[in-house]
Amino acid sequence: MAASMTTTTTITCATHVAQHNCLFPIDHRLNKSGLGYLFETRVKIQSPTLSYSHVTRRVMRVLATSVVTPRTVTRKLSSDDFPTVVNVDLGDRSYPIYIGDGLLNQPSLLQRHIHGHKVLVVTNTTVAPLYLDKVVHALTVGNPDVTVENVILPDGEKYKDMDTLMKVFDKAIESQLDRQCTFVALGGGVVGDMCGYAAASFLRGVNFIQIPTTVMAQVDSSVGGKTGINHILGKNLIGAFYQPKCVLIDTKTLNTLPDRELVSGLGEVIKYGLIRDAGFFEWQEKNMQALMSRDPDAFAYTIKRSCENKADVVSQDEKENGLRAIGNFGHTFGHAIETCCGYGHWLHGEAVAVGMVMAADMSYRLGWIDESVVERVNNLIKKANLPTAPPEMMTVEMFKSAMAVDKKIANGVLRLILLKGALGSCVFTGDYDRKALDDTLQAFCKS
Amino acid sequence: MAASMTTTTTITCATHVAQHNCLFPIDHRLNKSGLGYLFETRVKIQSPTLSYSHVTRRVMRVLATSVVTPRTVTRKLSSDDFPTVVNVDLGDRSYPIYIGDGLLNQPSLLQRHIHGHKVLVVTNTTVAPLYLDKVVHALTVGNPDVTVENVILPDGEKYKDMDTLMKVFDKAIESQLDRQCTFVALGGGVVGDMCGYAAASFLRGVNFIQIPTTVMAQVDSSVGGKTGINHILGKNLIGAFYQPKCVLIDTKTLNTLPDRELVSGLGEVIKYGLIRDAGFFEWQEKNMQALMSRDPDAFAYTIKRSCENKADVVSQDEKENGLRAIGNFGHTFGHAIETCCGYGHWLHGEAVAVGMVMAADMSYRLGWIDESVVERVNNLIKKANLPTAPPEMMTVEMFKSAMAVDKKIANGVLRLILLKGALGSCVFTGDYDRKALDDTLQAFCKS
Numbered sequence: 001m002a003a004s005m006t007t008t009t010t011i012t013c014a015t016h017v018a019q020h021n022c023l024f025p026i027d028h029r030l031n032k033s034g035l036g037y038l039f040e041t042r043v044k045i046q047s048p049t050l051s052y053s054h055v056t057r058r059v060m061r062v063l064a065t066s067v068v069t070p071r072t073v074t075r076k077l078s079s080d081d082f083p084t085v086v087n088v089d090l091g092d093r094s095y096p097i098y099i100g101d102g103l104l105n106q107p108s109l110l111q112r113h114i115h116g117h118k119v120l121v122v123t124n125t126t127v128a129p130l131y132l133d134k135v136v137h138a139l140t141v142g143n144p145d146v147t148v149e150n151v152i153l154p155d156g157e158k159y160k161d162m163d164t165l166m167k168v169f170d171k172a173i174e175s176q177l178d179r180q181c182t183f184v185a186l187g188g189g190v191v192g193d194m195c196g197y198a199a200a201s202f203l204r205g206v207n208f209i210q211i212p213t214t215v216m217a218q219v220d221s222s223v224g225g226k227t228g229i230n231h232i233l234g235k236n237l238i239g240a241f242y243q244p245k246c247v248l249i250d251t252k253t254l255n256t257l258p259d260r261e262l263v264s265g266l267g268e269v270i271k272y273g274l275i276r277d278a279g280f281f282e283w284q285e286k287n288m289q290a291l292m293s294r295d296p297d298a299f300a301y302t303i304k305r306s307c308e309n310k311a312d313v314v315s316q317d318e319k320e321n322g323l324r325a326i327g328n329f330g331h332t333f334g335h336a337i338e339t340c341c342g343y344g345h346w347l348h349g350e351a352v353a354v355g356m357v358m359a360a361d362m363s364y365r366l367g368w369i370d371e372s373v374v375e376r377v378n379n380l381i382k383k384a385n386l387p388t389a390p391p392e393m394m395t396v397e398m399f400k401s402a403m404a405v406d407k408k409i410a411n412g413v414l415r416l417i418l419l420k421g422a423l424g425s426c427v428f429t430g431d432y433d434r435k436a437l438d439d440t441l442q443a444f445c446k447s
Numbered sequence: 448m449a450a451s452m453t454t455t456t457t458i459t460c461a462t463h464v465a466q467h468n469c470l471f472p473i474d475h476r477l478n479k480s481g482l483g484y485l486f487e488t489r490v491k492i493q494s495p496t497l498s499y500s501h502v503t504r505r506v507m508r509v510l511a512t513s514v515v516t517p518r519t520v521t522r523k524l525s526s527d528d529f530p531t532v533v534n535v536d537l538g539d540r541s542y543p544i545y546i547g548d549g550l551l552n553q554p555s556l557l558q559r560h561i562h563g564h565k566v567l568v569v570t571n572t573t574v575a576p577l578y579l580d581k582v583v584h585a586l587t588v589g590n591p592d593v594t595v596e597n598v599i600l601p602d603g604e605k606y607k608d609m610d611t612l613m614k615v616f617d618k619a620i621e622s623q624l625d626r627q628c629t630f631v632a633l634g635g636g637v638v639g640d641m642c643g644y645a646a647a648s649f650l651r652g653v654n655f656i657q658i659p660t661t662v663m664a665q666v667d668s669s670v671g672g673k674t675g676i677n678h679i680l681g682k683n684l685i686g687a688f689y690q691p692k693c694v695l696i697d698t699k700t701l702n703t704l705p706d707r708e709l710v711s712g713l714g715e716v717i718k719y720g721l722i723r724d725a726g727f728f729e730w731q732e733k734n735m736q737a738l739m740s741r742d743p744d745a746f747a748y749t750i751k752r753s754c755e756n757k758a759d760v761v762s763q764d765e766k767e768n769g770l771r772a773i774g775n776f777g778h779t780f781g782h783a784i785e786t787c788c789g790y791g792h793w794l795h796g797e798a799v800a801v802g803m804v805m806a807a808d809m810s811y812r813l814g815w816i817d818e819s820v821v822e823r824v825n826n827l828i829k830k831a832n833l834p835t836a837p838p839e840m841m842t843v844e845m846f847k848s849a850m851a852v853d854k855k856i857a858n859g860v861l862r863l864i865l866l867k868g869a870l871g872s873c874v875f876t877g878d879y880d881r882k883a884l885d886d887t888l889q890a891f892c893k894s
Contacts, residue, residue, distance in 0.1 A: 117858050162609060173680045178856040201648075203854045204675060204686045205766070228651060233620045239651045240687065319652070407650045409625040411564050 083109065084300075086307045088223060089315040093243045097223060097307050101296065103250040104131070104211075107138040111146075113245040114139065115207045116180030119148045120172055122195035123186040124155040127213055130256050135186050135211060149175045153191065158344040160190045160230045162238070168198040182207045182245070188214035188261070189221035189348060193239070196227030200242035210244045213253040215265025215299075216349055219272075219306035220327075222247050224314040230343060234405040235335045241319050249307075251300055264349030266291060266384045267330075269302055271356060272309040274377065275326045275417065278424030280305050285376070288383040325408060325428040329417040330355030336402035337390050346391070353386035354444075362440040363419040366432055373423055389444060396441045530556065531747075533754045535670060536762040540690045544670060544754050548743065550697040551578070551658075554585040558593075560692040561586065562654045563627025566595045567619055569642035570633040571602040574660055577703050582633050582658060596622045600638065605791040607637045607677045609685070615645040629654045629692070635661035635708070636668035636795060640686070643674030647689035657691045660700040662712025662746075663796055666719075666753035667774075669694045671761040677790060681852040682782045688766050696754075698747055711796030713738060713831045714777075716749055718803060719756040721824065722773045722864065725871030727752050732823070735830040772855060772875045776864040777802030783849035784837050793838070800833035801891075809887040810866040813879055820870055836891060843888045 083100035098109050119139055123132055128150070136148045151171040153164055172181075183206060185195035192210050199208035212222035228239015254262065266288075273281025283301075284291070290298035310327070317324040334355030337346055360377040363369045381388055390399075408415045413430035416437075420427045530547035545556050566586055570579055575597070583595045598618040600611055619628075630653060632642030639657050646655035659669035675686015701709065713735075720728025730748075731738070737745035757774070764771040781802030784793055807824040810816045828835055837846075855862045860877035863884075867874045 162613060166609060169678060169685055173678055173684060173852055176851055176856070178858070179854060180857050197648075201644075201675075201685050201687060203684060204673065204688050226651065228648075231616060231620055237620055237650060238616055238648050240648060241651050404623055405620055407626060409623070410627050411625065 084304055086304065086311050088243070088311040090243060090318055095244060095246050097247040097249065097311065099218075099249045099251065099300070099304050099307065101251050101300070103248055104134050104138050104252070107141050107143070109246075109248055110135075110138050110184075110209065110211075111143055113207075113209055114143075114146060114182050115245075116178070116182060117145050117147065118175070118177050118181040119146060119184055120168075120175065120177060120181060121148060121150040121184045121186050122153065122168055122191060122198065123150065124153045124188075124191055126155040127187040127191070128152045131186060131211075131213060131253060135184065139184070149177070153194065155187075155190075156344045157190055157230070157338070157348065158342065160194055160343065161232075162229060165194055165198060165229055168194065169202060172198070172202050177202070177206070179203050179206055182209060184209045184211060185222070185244075186211045186213065187217070188212065189217045192217050192222045193227050193236070194229060196225070196242055196244065197229060197239050200227055200240040205242070208242075208244050210247040212247065212249060214257055215254060215262050215303075216268060216347075217265075218249045218251075218254075218303050219265055220268040220310060222249075223307055223310045224324075224327075225318065234339055234402065235343075237405065237407070243318075247307075249303060251296065251303060254294070254299060260347065262294070263292070263385050264347035267349030267353040267356070267381075267386055269306055270377075270380055270384065271327070271329050271352065272306050273380075273424065274356065274360075274419060275329045275426045276313075276424055277305070277309055278422065280309070281376075281380070281423060285380055285383075288380060292384065322428065325415070326417050326426050328408065329419075329426060330357075330359050332403055332406050332408065332414070332416055333358045333390075333399070335406065336399045337394060339402045340394055340398045341391055350387055353381045353384070354388060354390050357381060357388045358390075358440055358444055359417065360419055361443065362416075362432075362436050365436040365439055366418065368418060368420040368427075373419060376423070392446060394445055395447045396438075396445045399441050399445065531751055533751065533758050535690070535758045537690060537765055542691060542693050544694040544696065544758065546665075546696045546698065546747070546751050546754065548698050548747070550695055551581050551585050551699070554588050554590070556693075556695055557582075557585050557631075557656065557658075558590055560654075560656055561590075561593060561629050562692075563625070563629060564592050564594065565622070565624050565628040566593060566631055567615075567622065567624060567628060568595060568597040568631045568633050569600065569615055569638060569645065570597065571600045571635075571638055573602040574634040574638070575599045578633060578658075578660060578700060582631065586631070596624070600641070602634075602637075603791045604637055604677070604785070604795065605789065607641055607790065608679075609676060612641055612645060612676055615641065616649060619645070619649050624649070624653070626650050626653055629656060631656045631658060632669070632691075633658045633660065634664070635659065636664045639664050639669045640674050640683070641676060643672070643689055643691065644676060644686050647674055647687035652689070655689075655691050657694040659694065659696060661704055662701060662709050662750075663715060663794075664712075665696045665698075665701075665750050666712055667715040667757060669696075670754055670757045671771075671774075672765065681786055681849065682790075684852065684854070690765075694754075696750060698743065698750060701741070701746060707794065709741070710739070710832050711794035714796030714800040714803070714828075714833055716753055717824075717827055717831065718774070718776050718799065719753050720827075720871065721803065721807075721866060722776045722873045723760075723871055724752070724756055725869065727756070728823075728827070728870060732827055732830075735827060739831065769875065772862070773864050773873050775855065776866075776873060777804075777806050779850055779853050779855065779861070779863055780805045780837075780846070782853065783846045784841060786849045787841055787845045788838055797834055800828045800831070801835060801837050804828060804835045805837075805887055805891055806864065807866055808890065809863075809879075809883050812883040812886055813865065815865060815867040815874075820866060823870070839893060841892055842894050843885075843892045846888050846892065 083098040083103050086097040088095050103109055121135060132150060139148050140146050149171060151168055153159060153167060183195050183199040185192040192212055196208060199206050210222040212218045225241050225243035227242050228236045231237040270284060273284055287298050291302060313324050313327060330352045334351035337351040337354060357378060360374045364371060364374045378388055403414060406414060415428060415430040417426055417428050530545040530550050533544040535542050550556055568582060579597060586595050587593050598615055600606060600614060630642050630646040632639040639659055643655060646653050657669040659665045672688050672690035674689050675683045678684040717731060720731055734745050738749060760771050760774060777799045781798035784798040784801060804825060807821045811818060811821045825835055850861060853861060862875060862877040864873055864875050
């Protein structure tokens with residue numbers, strides 16, 4: 001949470017301070033969200049353990065996010081604490097992203113976004129045993145009018161298809177859900193994408209909420225309303241732009257995430273640094289080890305900063321008419337790997353990591369970036385234990401064939417997101433030398 | 448067309464009058480559509496065959512539509528004539544409905560709405576042999592940059608399902624269509640709903656155009672952006688609100704429509720009169736025989752007036768938060784019949800006709816309308832050779848079971864569109880005596 005990121009190491013707070021004299025969330029946008037009243041107060045600062053590096057990191061974060069007010073504050077630390085809130089600004093479709101440790105213990109956060117009396121939780125066989133009961137409790141405690149149905153899908157990208165999607169419709173219809181119901185996506189990117197598309201399509205659109213439980217979903221896929229399923233010939237080719245009513249990120253859910261899944265999500269985190277946030281990239285270069293060792297503060301910051309980047313882009317270009325495409329950096333190459341290897345063999349973030357290395361290579365071949373940037377991309381991805389080369393079975397022709405159905409093709413021209421200029425700058429363009437693309441493909445494929 | 452409706456019987460026009468002195472479409476909104484320049488001129492009126500009833504009908508139409516200017520005008524009658532245009536006013540998603548005889552011979556009407564270089568025509572096995580070549584010609588003549596693919600679906604409501612929808616996606620992906628492509632729906636309501644939903648979902652949304660070829664589609668389903676497919680448990684339960692770029696209605700296509708299909712469409716026409724347009728209902732009472740005998744003028748007027756009613760409702764309530772629900776008058780009972788009989792055994796308009804009789808019966812039981820209105824509804828539906836009772840196999844329980852998944856249920860309460868007050872007035876409400884519903888079901892079912 002913002003508060004914990006910037007203050008918990010510097011302020012010793014009474015955990016049971018009365019509400020009226022010390023409720024002051026760091027995130028100044030919280031009040032605009034109408035989440036509650038704010039009180040400012042002076043508190044005694046005790047920082048026996050404050051180290052220089054803590055201070056440095058804290059200041060850097062404050063400068064980088066331009067959100068946190070660097071003043072002496074404190075906050076209530078009980079389970080109904082204020083979360084960090086990042087808003088996705090889309091007019092009457094705006095919504096909050098709540099970020100915090102233990103937010104599933106704050107039922108009011110979810111319940112304020114439930115429309116009607118019936119909820120359908122869409123989750124999978126891995127997540128259901130871990131969090132389904134907790135979510136059902138959060139939805140229903142003190143809220144007896146709400147009944148909750150659930151549908152538990154098989155886990156994995158290979159099930160992100162029409163047959164599995166139909167199970168959601170079947171359950172919704174059998175449960176006689178009406179237009180006033182709410183769908184809740186509980187899980188990673190696959191569950192979020194499928195539940196969102198089902199919500200977009202069921203009765204021509206019902207409300208939905210995202211509760212992402214993987215790094216990938218928390219930093220990227222749950223935000224911005226891209227929903228959909230795969231076609232056997234390509235990823236995410238069938239879907240809708242459909243925004244949730246809120247995104248609730250309980251960072252505690254990452255505790256149960258396998259290392260490989262956790263690391264996969266870091267692929268998208270690295271992406272944000274490369275396409276628009278050099279400061280974040282530099283922070284990652286210094287803190288990748290903290291992330292790899294699951295440091296909660298480092299993760300809280302990473303998720304918030306990623307959501308801010310994503311929300312900012314989505315607010316400017318919801319339906320990807322231009323700017324938003326930069327979020328697909330590395331994805332054209334990456335989707336080709338996922339499609340050709342069979343969905344699920346490579347995790348999305350792993351494929352994107354290789355895609356970013358290839359896109360950086362191509363950008364360098366075009367003369368658009370310095371070699372040093374290529375090296376830094378490679379080094380950071382290696383630090384994250386992510387792959388930097390496609391699987392050996394991938395050929396140039398396989399890449400070309402899979403890339404031929406990419407959504408960024410316009411009138412036959414494949415547009416790519418490529419790095420250009422200083423670190424943190426990119427372009428979305430179809431105006432590049434085809435030879436550079438061919439050379440990159442040949443450099444990364446054995447045949 | 449509006450012009451022919453209001454002037455051809457009263458004015459003898461020179462058919463080859465020079466463009467600069469007599470182009471004056473009746474529909475004064477045409478100019479706002481940017482379709483061309485308008486000239487007003489005086490012409491000599493010769494009305495040797497003008498009867499009193501012609502005059503009466505003409506004046507009635509003028510008063511009722513509030514669109515036609517009752518002045519002395521004429522118009523060019525060649526094949527590149529101006530069509531009648533009804534606009535669906537939805538801000539940046541507004542679009543024109545072109546209505547006219549032979550509009551498929553006016554390529555510019557279609558071509559101005561084609562985005563990108565690739566078009567996918569979605570049609571069915573019945574319509575393809577009749578109009579596919581003509582549409583492909585209209586899309587490509589003088590337009591060499593455009594290539595047209597097609598997918599021909601099996602014909603019938605029973606194929607309005609996910610498996611058939613996937614054929615559209617398969618073809619689009621195999622043809623490497625990109626976001627700049629345009630889908631064209633060529634056919635009746637089933638094709639329009641499926642093509643529209645495919646367009647809404649392919650690559651998260653591409654442009655599409657409706658070319659309806661049945662009365663049902665021309666007066667109702669092609670306008671307003673409701674798209675979707677059936678689920679085995681209920682009609683149109685999966686879909687999207689997604690507006691076309693234009694609707695092109697070539698009334699000449701009705702020449703090949705079987706009588707049963709033609710009559711089925713009249714069910715929706717009768718609906719408009721009952722829910723909001725008493726003048727139109729009265730006109731139908733006088734002119735149903737002309738419609739049954741396929742009188743072109745009567746059909747041109749019926750289609751325009753229906754589209755005006757639909758466009759007006761959709762413009763006020765695109766996503767059916769309230770008002771738009773009135774367009775479902777008779778549909779709750781009707782959908783139950785379609786679902787229980789197996790899709791396709793009853794045509795949609797046939798089922799809706801029975802549904803309207805049942806809804807009128809229930810309205811009368813509630814004391815909301817006079818008996819005379821019930822009689823007029825029954826009489827007009829009989830005049831149209833449409834059924835007034837459900838199939839004998841339908842039981843009360845079958846109706847209740849099918850109606851339990853109706854999209855108009857809110858928090859467990861089935862809301863219905865019922866007639867209330869004078870002819871042409873209705874309400875959308877869940878606040879009615881359940882006994883009236885039970886009594887109606889029992890009156891229309893043997894068990």
